Amino acid sequence: MTGAASNDPPASRPLRVVVATDCGSTTTKAILIEKIGDEYRQTYRGEAPTTVEAPFEDVTRGVLNAIAEIEELSGRKILDGDRILTPCKDDKTGVDLYISTSSAGGGLQMMVTGVVQNMTGESAQRAALGAGAIVIDVLASNDGRLPHEKIERIRTMRPDMILMSGGTDGGAVTHVVEMAEYIAAAEPRPRFGATYKLPLIYAGNKAAQGQVQKILGDRTALVMTENIRPVLERENLGPARHKIHDLFLEHVMQQAPGYKKLMEMTGAPIMPTPAAVGLIMETIAKREQINLIGVDIGGATTDVFSVFDGTFNRTVSANLGMSYSVSNVLAEAGLANIMRWVPFTIDEQTLRNRIKNKMIRPTTIPQTLDELQIEQAIAREALRLALIHHKSLATALKGVQQERTISDVFEQQTSGKTLIDMLKLDLIVGSGGILSHAPRRVQAMMMMVDAYEPLGVTRLSVDSIFMMPHLGVLSTIDEKAATDVFVRDCMVYLGTCVAPIGQGKVGDRCADYEITFPDGRVVTDHLKFGDLRLYPLGVGEQATVTVRPVKGVNLGAGSGTPMTKTVHGGVVGLLLDGRGRPLQLPADQQARISLLTTWYQAVGLYPSL
Amino acid sequence: MAHSYTPGLTVTDQTVVRRVRQLPLQGTVLVKEGDLVLATQSVARAELPGKVYPLNLANQLGAAPNEIKDYLVKREGETVHKDEVLAENKPFFKWLKTEIRSPVTGTVESISTVTGQVLLREPPRVLDLLAYVDGRVVEVRPQQGVTVECVCSLVQGIFGVGGEAYGEIVTAVEAPDRSLTPDRLTVEMKGKVVVGGSFLSAETMAKAKEIGVAGLVVGGIHDQDLRALLGYDLGVAITGSEQVGFTLILTEGFGAIPMAAKTFAVLASHAGAMASISGATQIRAGVIRPEIIIPLNGGRSTVNRSATQTREGIQPGDLVRIIRDPLFGKIGRVSALPSELRKIQTESEVRVLEVRFDDGSTVVVPRANIEVIEGA
Numbered sequence: 001m002t003g004a005a006s007n008d009p010p011a012s013r014p015l016r017v018v019v020a021t022d023c024g025s026t027t028t029k030a031i032l033i034e035k036i037g038d039e040y041r042q043t044y045r046g047e048a049p050t051t052v053e054a055p056f057e058d059v060t061r062g063v064l065n066a067i068a069e070i071e072e073l074s075g076r077k078i079l080d081g082d083r084i085l086t087p088c089k090d091d092k093t094g095v096d097l098y099i100s101t102s103s104a105g106g107g108l109q110m111m112v113t114g115v116v117q118n119m120t121g122e123s124a125q126r127a128a129l130g131a132g133a134i135v136i137d138v139l140a141s142n143d144g145r146l147p148h149e150k151i152e153r154i155r156t157m158r159p160d161m162i163l164m165s166g167g168t169d170g171g172a173v174t175h176v177v178e179m180a181e182y183i184a185a186a187e188p189r190p191r192f193g194a195t196y197k198l199p200l201i202y203a204g205n206k207a208a209q210g211q212v213q214k215i216l217g218d219r220t221a222l223v224m225t226e227n228i229r230p231v232l233e234r235e236n237l238g239p240a241r242h243k244i245h246d247l248f249l250e251h252v253m254q255q256a257p258g259y260k261k262l263m264e265m266t267g268a269p270i271m272p273t274p275a276a277v278g279l280i281m282e283t284i285a286k287r288e289q290i291n292l293i294g295v296d297i298g299g300a301t302t303d304v305f306s307v308f309d310g311t312f313n314r315t316v317s318a319n320l321g322m323s324y325s326v327s328n329v330l331a332e333a334g335l336a337n338i339m340r341w342v343p344f345t346i347d348e349q350t351l352r353n354r355i356k357n358k359m360i361r362p363t364t365i366p367q368t369l370d371e372l373q374i375e376q377a378i379a380r381e382a383l384r385l386a387l388i389h390h391k392s393l394a395t396a397l398k399g400v401q402q403e404r405t406i407s408d409v410f411e412q413q414t415s416g417k418t419l420i421d422m423l424k425l426d427l428i429v430g431s432g433g434i435l436s437h438a439p440r441r442v443q444a445m446m447m448m449v450d451a452y453e454p455l456g457v458t459r460l461s462v463d464s465i466f467m468m469p470h471l472g473v474l475s476t477i478d479e480k481a482a483t484d485v486f487v488r489d490c491m492v493y494l495g496t497c498v499a500p501i502g503q504g505k506v507g508d509r510c511a512d513y514e515i516t517f518p519d520g521r522v523v524t525d526h527l528k529f530g531d532l533r534l535y536p537l538g539v540g541e542q543a544t545v546t547v548r549p550v551k552g553v554n555l556g557a558g559s560g561t562p563m564t565k566t567v568h569g570g571v572v573g574l575l576l577d578g579r580g581r582p583l584q585l586p587a588d589q590q591a592r593i594s595l596l597t598t599w600y601q602a603v604g605l606y607p608s609l
Numbered sequence: 610m611a612h613s614y615t616p617g618l619t620v621t622d623q624t625v626v627r628r629v630r631q632l633p634l635q636g637t638v639l640v641k642e643g644d645l646v647l648a649t650q651s652v653a654r655a656e657l658p659g660k661v662y663p664l665n666l667a668n669q670l671g672a673a674p675n676e677i678k679d680y681l682v683k684r685e686g687e688t689v690h691k692d693e694v695l696a697e698n699k700p701f702f703k704w705l706k707t708e709i710r711s712p713v714t715g716t717v718e719s720i721s722t723v724t725g726q727v728l729l730r731e732p733p734r735v736l737d738l739l740a741y742v743d744g745r746v747v748e749v750r751p752q753q754g755v756t757v758e759c760v761c762s763l764v765q766g767i768f769g770v771g772g773e774a775y776g777e778i779v780t781a782v783e784a785p786d787r788s789l790t791p792d793r794l795t796v797e798m799k800g801k802v803v804v805g806g807s808f809l810s811a812e813t814m815a816k817a818k819e820i821g822v823a824g825l826v827v828g829g830i831h832d833q834d835l836r837a838l839l840g841y842d843l844g845v846a847i848t849g850s851e852q853v854g855f856t857l858i859l860t861e862g863f864g865a866i867p868m869a870a871k872t873f874a875v876l877a878s879h880a881g882a883m884a885s886i887s888g889a890t891q892i893r894a895g896v897i898r899p900e901i902i903i904p905l906n907g908g909r910s911t912v913n914r915s916a917t918q919t920r921e922g923i924q925p926g927d928l929v930r931i932i933r934d935p936l937f938g939k940i941g942r943v944s945a946l947p948s949e950l951r952k953i954q955t956e957s958e959v960r961v962l963e964v965r966f967d968d969g970s971t972v973v974v975p976r977a978n979i980e981v982i983e984g985a
């Protein structure tokens with residue numbers, strides 16, 4: 001028997017103890033949050049293999065196993081057989097709330113359709129990605145595929161859900177109706193559950209709703225919502241995203257093995273993992289009023305989140321990851337791009353075999369230093385490629401007329417310019433095993449700095465033990481609890497990177513700088529091209545940095561213009577990066593290895609053997 | 610109670626496997642519960658809907674979408690043959706006549722007066738679902754499929770390419786550490802499952818294809834040779850639908866690695882017997898590994914069920930394979946399971962175990978870097 005959590009609305013009783021799980025595709029991670037004094041802290045964690053697939057086919061088994069590990073570690077009794085004890089009975093029994101996120105079974109897989117690929121097609125993609133989905137294909141009237149190819153594609157893919165968009169309200173209906181006819185002809189079937197109808201959200205031209213209803217009403221579980229692009233100049237993604245969440249719970253989750261039971265156990269709706277991470281990212285950006293990029297690099301996929309000037313975007317690079325998809329990073333980045341970060345030589349055949357062996361045995365860990373260096377080199381490339389992907393989709397609306405003044409004549413900008421401005425970026429948040437569990441924190445910092453090449457002054461942090469999904473869903477119930485844990489236990493501030501833009505010969509002067517540390521100590525020096533310098537500046541400490549770049553070098557205030565800023569410390573410190581932007585490595589192998597070795601030693605990246 | 614997860618591959622002389630045979634869509638089950646079936650026997654059948662061909666008649670006839678019904682010769686639901694007239698206009702002058710002929714044989718599925726589009730569907734294709742293994746039908750799911758139980762010897766590989774195949778087992782090398790070179794393959798191996806040793810090269814694969822072997826089972830190959838075989842760089846390990854001329858199964862991994870002695874011995878002891886093999890690999894939660902199933906007595910012997918129980922955690926004495934460099938591919942037995950975390954060269958603190966090799970030497974490795982050879 002599986003017990004439900006108490007039926008009391010969670011908000012009606014004070015929260016003292018919360019247990020939260022994230023059901024990942026491989027591992028179910030549980031954390032315990034307790035109120036200690038006036039603040040909430042994450043106290044214990046447990047994990048167990050996810051049990052969505054055969055032979056268990058019941059996600060709650062993995063959940064109960066992960067919670068049982070917390071029970072063992074904490075001495076708190078949380079389970080009564082298959083039941084979670086709620087609410088808290090005393091200091092050692094029960095929890096007040098149980099919540100969960102899920103990306104098990106491949107997450108929420110969606111297919112989206114639009115009329116014009118880079119207009120409604122992209123809007124639909126953004127709506128689905130923002131709701132935490134993996135978009136398995138974008139079909140559009142002008143995507144270059146012949147009609148029968150589109151139908152074949154719809155038929156062979158087995159999405160959990162389809163989002164249809166197309167046309168502005170009151171515009172032509174023909175193309176969007178045509179797409180509905182293709183979908184009807186393909187008779188798409190859902191991934192789970194042979195007998196239920198595929199959920200389909202129509203969020204296109206409202207004038208076509210009647211026709212779409214007629215064509216697809218009987219064949220799919222059709223839901224109508226507001227147009228995601230009511231006029232060309234405006235996106236309206238909220239209603240479609242909400243419908244995606246509703247249908248995810250009503251249809252998709254109901255079909256996945258054991259989720260019906262899990263839904264009964266939780267005190268709040270189950271959220272797709274990336275949607276919960278997105279929520280916490282948005283919350284940080286709003287609270288601190290900053291622009292940020294967040295990344296979650298997993299075994300199979302890399303999710304990138306950004307908030308710039310209040311606009312949230314999320315992308316998922318479905319085949320860039322560190323284990324299941326590691327071989328695909330090699331295929332996409334190419335061997336030379338991976339090897340440029342490795343400070344030794346290795347023959348191609350050995351490296352290829354090693355990467356494939358990691359792909360087929362994804363749970364193995366680097367045992368030697370050279371293996372660790374290779375994995376971190378691959379991570380740099382996965383992070384870099386995922387950001388390129390994100391930049392291409394996190395854009396202003398395309399196809400929209402822009403007003404131009406005479407001053408714009410010399411600055412030709414196309415519509416749909418990326419919103420990601422690295423100079424305006426305040427914070428990078430890293431998450432995922434390779435970043436969170438790097439043996440030295442400076443390794444996580446350097447992976448992100450090398451992959452993202454931040455410009456000017458940028459702060460960096462990592463998620464300590466991957467608890468952002470849990471906190472995302474908790475923030476929907478109790479924002480204080482989520483914020484407390486986020487600040488105290490989740491975020492590990494690494495420090496700040498100061499990187500001038502410009503290039504020069506290694507050894508030439510790049511900038512002069514002056515650092516005033518919190519104890520009043522002042523360091524004055526000059527930064528040369530090719531230099532990488534690390535100054536200790538602890539967690540919670542701040543320093544004032546004045547940088548005077550040479551002519552042709554820019555820190556955000558303009559070429560050769562000095563800049564003074566207060567910078568934050570962290571477990572790594574203050575990094576001055578004089579390697580130039582864009583970052584270029586010598587083509588000659590020996591020169592490259594020698595330069596990498598110098599950099600790595602300068603920041604103490606690896607132990608010396 | 611949670612257990613630390615240790616991946617494992619089964620290599621055993623006798624076990625019971627159940628294979629679910631599922632139609633991709635509803636159809637007819639052709640066997641009954643309790644029936645004895647052969648691997649190549651059809652157990653269920655379905656009609657796959659034919660391909661759909663859209664034709665925009667409004668565009669082709671230069672007519673408005675809501676007028677196209679006036680031009681159609683065929684109505685919804687009617688059959689049509691390839692090149693048969695589907696629609697035509699009736700101009701005053703005969704030479705202005707336009708005829709639209711059907712590009713396929715099939716039926717008129719739908720006519721849209723909004724888009725002016727007609728959808729034609731080709732006739733359905735019959736799909737026969739085979740039993741895959743010799744054995745007994747133990748479950749029938751009406752209209753969906755069956756489960757076949759087979760008493761067999763089982764060898765799980767780590768990675769494969771290609772789908773299900775059947776053939777007689779033949780060993781082409783004398784020892785598990787020998788390479789399978791092209792000269793070891795002979796024309797008599799056509800349609801058979803050839804067992805090699807440590808490695809096979811691109812040349813051996815080319816020869817195997819030329820001869821027409823059903824399957825190749827070997828310790829390892831080079832990634833570069835896999836790329837040449839597939840014609841692309843495999844990014845994610847989801848395989849089973851490749852058409853490369855044979856089914857390939859690796860028992861150890863990538864590189865030249867001797868096949869585990871036990872694996873080789875099990876396969877060699879069944880030389881001459883028929884085997885069902887599959888290269889399908891999916892390395893995500895719900896792992897699918899390639900396999901070689903050798904039915905014993907038509908798959909219907911009885912077996913001690915306790916032998917097939919799920920393993921619980923790793924134990925001293927377990928036969929294990931090291932699955933990460935620098936000792937990748939070495940096989941030994943667990944000699945100690947220290948519970949405290951140990952700092953390794955990378956500075957990570959991890960759970961470790963001690964492995965003793967046949968020569969008596971021991972090594973300490975992270976627990977994450979071994980896999981159990983099950984069925985030992």
